[in-house]
Amino acid sequence: MFKAKVTVTLKKSILDPQGSTVERALKSMGYPVESVRIGKYMEVVLAEEDKNKAEGLMHEICSKLLSNPVIEDYSFELEG
Amino acid sequence: MFKAKVTVTLKKSILDPQGSTVERALKSMGYPVESVRIGKYMEVVLAEEDKNKAEGLMHEICSKLLSNPVIEDYSFELEG
Numbered sequence: 001m002f003k004a005k006v007t008v009t010l011k012k013s014i015l016d017p018q019g020s021t022v023e024r025a026l027k028s029m030g031y032p033v034e035s036v037r038i039g040k041y042m043e044v045v046l047a048e049e050d051k052n053k054a055e056g057l058m059h060e061i062c063s064k065l066l067s068n069p070v071i072e073d074y075s076f077e078l079e080g
Numbered sequence: 081m082f083k084a085k086v087t088v089t090l091k092k093s094i095l096d097p098q099g100s101t102v103e104r105a106l107k108s109m110g111y112p113v114e115s116v117r118i119g120k121y122m123e124v125v126l127a128e129e130d131k132n133k134a135e136g137l138m139h140e141i142c143s144k145l146l147s148n149p150v151i152e153d154y155s156f157e158l159e160g
Contacts, residue, residue: 031126033125034081034125035123036122037123039120039121039122040119041087041088041118041120042099042102042117042119045115045116046111046113047113048112065106065109
């Protein structure tokens with residue numbers, strides 16, 4: 001059993017209006033913020049005992065379902 | 081300058097219908113998934129040179145703005 005902690009972020013070249021809004025809000029409150037980018041976070045528990053297989057499955061799941069490879073990058077860490 | 085990688089997750093006792101939907105979808109596609117929980121991920125770049133101050137600022141920002149402490153937990157890592 002492995003727990004994968006997945007983060008999905010917009011590629012650098014893609015505008016992030018949600019992040020810009022949070023950035024402006026924080027700046028207007030006086031926080032010394034340079035930039036904010038917003039992404040997604042997911043925890044997936046896999047019923048798989050082999051770490052290599054779990055890694056392969058996660059790459060498949062992330063690229064097919066949890067992220068849009070045209071505009072997003074994903075990364076994950078396996079724990080377990 | 082520090083980059084904080086923030087994850088905000090629903091507390092364990094809070095239902096996560098979005099996660100359940102993804103879980104069902106993955107199961108129906110034959111993936112050996114046990115559970116899925118969905119959260120938020122944010123990267124905040126702070127113009128602050130002192131690590132302790134940056135940490136204090138991030139705790140303030142996370143608890144006041146980036147998460148709802150009633151239903152969510154946050155954690156962050158500072159890089160920089």
